[in-house]
């Protein structure tokens with residue numbers, strides 16, 4: 444049977460590739476491991492796909508789920524001190540997950556920062 448997702452989930456605001464490193468899970472520090480991720484921002488969440496968009500779409504048909512980040516109450520800040528790389532910002536979720544996102548290209552990372560910040564600011568804090 445087809446399941447119809449809520450409308451908000453269909454409203455993709457931005458998508459593209461960034462470098463991603465998850466550095467904490469539920470408040471527990473993780474070993475930093477950068478990798479390329481296909482990132483999809485909608486009004487209240489970000490989805491991280493490990494694969495290319497193409498691969499992600501075909502995996503979806505087999506029930507594979509991406510890592511999903513709830514933006515309600517989340518916090519975004521530039522994180523110069525968290526990496527030797529340039530253009531790094533951090534997203535921290537209410538559940539204590541921490542992600543670093545990075546691109547060498549200035550306007551790309553700035554566009555992402557602003558899009559995610561705007562999404563967070565539009566959401567209720569709890």
Ligand code: I3P
Nearest residue numbers: 464474475476477524525526527528531543
């Ligand atoms: C880490 C790896 C990361 C680096 C991190 C290293 O080593 O080189 O790329 O982060 O630095 O610890 P390993 O692969 O052995 O875990 P950056 O590229 O963001 O600098 P860090 O420990 O200073 O975070």
